[in-house]
Amino acid sequence: MASVNEPKTQTAAYGEASIRVLKGLEPVKQRPGMYTRTDNPLHIVQEVIDNAADEALAGFAKKIAVTLHADGSVSVEDDGRGIPFGLHPEEGAPVIELVFTRLHAGGKFDKGKGGAYAFSGGLHGVGVSVTNALATRLEVTSRRGGEVARIVFASGDVAEPLVVRPAEAGEKRSGTIVRVWPDARYFESSVLPLAELTHLLRSKAVLMPGVTVSLTNEKTRDTQTWLYKGGLRDYLAQTLPAEPVVPLFEGEGWADAQSDSFAEGEGAAWCLAFTEEGPTVRESYVNLIPTPAGGTHEAGLREGVFQAVKGFIELHGLLPKGVKLLPEDVFARASYVLSAKVLDPQFQGQIKERLNSRDALRLVAGFVRPALELWLHAHVEHGKRLAELAIRAAQTRQRASQKVEKKKGSGVAVLPGKLTDCESRDLARNELFLVEGDSAGGSAKMGRDKEFQAILPLRGKVLNTWEVERDRLFANNEVHDIAVAIGVDPHGPDDTVDLSSLRYGKICILSDADVDGAHIQVLLLTLFFRHFPRLIEAGHVFVARPPLYRVDVPARGKKPAAKFYALDEGELAAVLDKAAKEGVPREKCSISRFKGLGEMNAEQLWETTLNPDTRRLMPVTLGSLDAARTTALMTQLMGKGEAAARRELMELHGDAVDVDV
Template sequence: MTASAETLYGADDLTHLEGLEAVRKRPGMYIGSTDSRGVNHLFTEIVDNSTDEGVAGHASRVVVTLHADGSVEVEDDGRGIPTGVHAKSGLSGVELVLTRLHAGGKFGGSGYKASGGLHGVGASAVNALSLRLDVTVKRAGKVHEMSFARGVPGVFDGPGPKARFTRQSGLRVVRKMKRGESTGTTIRYWHDARYFEKGAELGIEAVREKLRNTAFLVPGVTYVLRAATEGAINEETFHYPNGLVDMVDFLAPAGDRAVCDTLVITGEGTYKENAADENGVMQSNVERKAEVEVALRWGTGYERTVECFTNTIRNVHGGTHRRGFDRALLRSLQDAISKTRGLLKPKEDLPTVDDVQEGMTAVIHVRIPEPQFTSQTKDELSTAGITKVIQGIVEKQVKAWTEHRKTKAQAKTVLQKVVDASRVRIAQKQQKDAARRKTALEGAAMPAKLVDCRTTGVSRSELFLVEGDSALGSARQARVSEYQALLPLRGKILNVQKAGLGDALKNAEIASIVQVLGAGTGRTFDISAMRYGRVILMADADVDGSHIRTLLITLFARYMRPVIEDGRLYAAMPPLHKVVTKGRKEETHYTFTEREMQAKVAELEKAGKTIKKPVPRFKGLGEMNADELWETTMNPATRAVRRITLDDVDAAEAALELLMGEKVEPRRNWLVSSAARVDEAAIDI
């Protein structure tokens, strides 16, 4: 960099966004988008705060008013936002939560055991993006008021956002509460259109849907919607004493006659996760308690409706609770079908998760402390431990439902519906396959053994090349069907370093790989046409598995090199050992070598823990159950993978030719000369 270039970029060019400026600078980061969905999200953040009071048992009524001037008012009869002075900031509790990011009562304190909010951003983000926000708090016998203009505290001399504004900090006491007057919080805000796209507005249908859904999930709270239209106030009340049962009836398609009573599943469980304590220090294996509530039924139709919620917040894209529900329902109904005589014909395949959920309407609701989401908009739950909790509860109770004498007849009707759905799916697939042109590669139907994902051609999608059919079974149950596809390989593919392209494509396994990727081979390979974002080689952690990985890497390096050059080829790293401690708080550790296992055992025993012995060793991927395979090898959040690279092309070419080429003599000489470098303790025997 030249001296003149340095002078053009100095400390004065750095920007520090203070207070709520960060929200106004990048609103999409905090509310998801700047279209009508973002405007709707502002309302959601405020009403969720009132709902949290209801969930905690402190509020029984929430009233939402959509005023004719475009403002939104949310009133509850909860405890009211704390009005006392916060010791550290010197601000009242009201001003603190409305003007400071990451401030509130939902960070693991005593305010809320389970809450939809966890970042302390919602209310302050609404304030930052509002022309005016008024708050009234009834608490401790007094009525307090405060106003803000674009997040700045002050006083307006009249109604509406256009009134004259004077900056003034502090909460004002306007009067004493009347006898019998309930405590609570009222917030009214006018969103600032400057921060949203033209035409973005709060949709009354979105408000109605939000209040209705929340009323289903919190049967102890009544929600009232008042909307001003043509000078009149129209009022709707949402209250559903039967909770999720009422919600399932509402969500079921019109005219879809139920084939069974609504099954309600409830339970509690614990899970462990890493979490920060009150000082921000990360603690491992913190025990959490989860409450699970599920309602589901099957109808005569074919549509599937599954709604997921965490602490009353709707998770549009599902998440870890949906994954646990899907696995449990599939496993329990497959087991019931296998045990029921006359349902399946000999050699008929078990139904898939899509078959099981055909015509099903279900609602999944979990309450957990400090939930983790993929974004501030909370569209997808990412708390990993909840998967096993909900899986255990749902699987146990669905199994009991299929076996209990009072419900067995209804359950058998459902099982027959599932089997029929499976047969129809297979018949339709066979018809489609027969209708397709079956040329050598292009235009042919995908291999029957391909377990495809619902999304292809995007960076998130993954194709696992799986060693053997045994591993495919566990992988099929463990995967996320939305973006993880599986292609099982039988045995070892042809060594393409010794064979030409023509011979390679005659090999059934290689032909399947080329066909599934859909991007061609050699000089005609077009990476932009590749159907998956990543390719992951998933073979056993033994000598045969290493050989299979080497053969596959050779295939990609020789005929599909752009996959490696673009950093899209990976090798999975399944563990070799599972070290489990004894006792009430059981711990599980996975290790990848004999030496690492022995070191981990020594470390745990030194810490006073007892190890279950002998330590089990995975001889192959097929020995792992679905949960183990997901956690160790397939979950993007916890797995370890090696990216295959070509940093030194000449060296890579030389290594491939030496190890996989036709000439045997150089390879024998290399093996003999390198024998002394082998670590005998690391040899997999």
């Protein structure tokens, strides 16, 4: 958007030759932040470690050795199968070269029975090629089939072509060694955070009992080796900062060949501890990849634990009158290590910090809940101690919300009649959805969680408030109802605003995934940016992303028929590709396009747009432009006297727009 304000003299040079197509690894070098973390080179080294771990996860490697060399390079060695180095049948180039120089080349896309990896974290296929692009030098040695191959790259390009020789006597039978020299130009600091690397390698050893993981530092001549046989329990017990109030609860569950819903081998292993004080330890992994931002597998653990503890409390009649138990009450003092295996994990972003796979919630919860229920009923005293901890947390939370309620005073405006409010008064948890149309509002009311989600249906398009005086805003019914519902008066960017009367921690704009819906989104964003800027600054405004397509995939083998949702054309293509890999051709998939939210029933709306564990919710922030430049741009877009400027803008950028007619 910044280019809108550039001088007109530059527009003359904008033609066919101006469009640049990035080839090979150029996109990574141009925008490294899209593919990896750029604070330090740990993540590009982790990509190599993850590949070695995938070999161990597949059962072909028993040792992973990482060495920090004195010259600043890092090498990772495993005793797995070795990267294939023969010619690719279609590309006509050595496979080992393609793996390191092509963004979407790898052995982890094919998840069928003939695939090289059943479970791996390397879903995107851009891992080690990113490492190569952001390194001044990268050397690879692969041993397999009685031969040793070596190839060297510099800044992502082949520097020394592939050389293959027979293995000598005494050389290891098979395996891979990758040595990488990270390019300091791409990172804020070229120093590897040793504590983070140590933690990563130690956790790999924990999650793969029987596999030896080592770290050698040439400068200090230190070597650390990890080999765990006790698994998650030993690790969590050693890491906990305080004594647990009940014994550690350890368990695992894996789908077998008879499972209707999940692939054979999918499931999770976990270890839970509950403490009364001190910080909590929470670590989760998917196919050995750390997920520090959590995701749907953690949501599944939380759901399973909550339902089991809640059921135990209800069975024994332990809940005092007037106390309502919430998942965060049960989970407030929980520490855990969770290791999930998912056949085809969908991550948020290339650095894989958060798992987005919707089925992972059902997968993990389905194994955790019955296992914990059995454990609680077999250890009733421990169950009662755990219940006491959760009930105390619920009482503390309710007392805190009541204190806030008293400060509000009696002069509260009458809430709009069409607002369907929520029961909770917990600001941090409450959500208000501004929904386009009464029909969608009706589905949202039925599909929502009435405990913390409120619905305000909007009739027709909201007024363009960019040039409306603040004291005239309430003349418009829709704007009046929004202001009264959220509990904050309209204000300017420099006004002193008391946000203590705010009634919802999240204000979510929910409109159709079409042009009209986008228009309503723009009008509401205009209202908030112009007249409620402090809500945007404080991170209270969000835009919900409902899907545009639903895909019904028929039963395939033992897998039952399933429905998938796609936000746009790109996700639709991904769903169809996945179905095709599972043996369902495109023509057998039923694709329906939602004309609007009103077409969705309550269950669909909850699953795709309202459920905090599976929805897509985008926070509204200023972005690359500061407040003044954003204001200037908004004036150009929304001002009544700016028709000429808008026409110029459309002439300049009209070819970049996909028109949805």
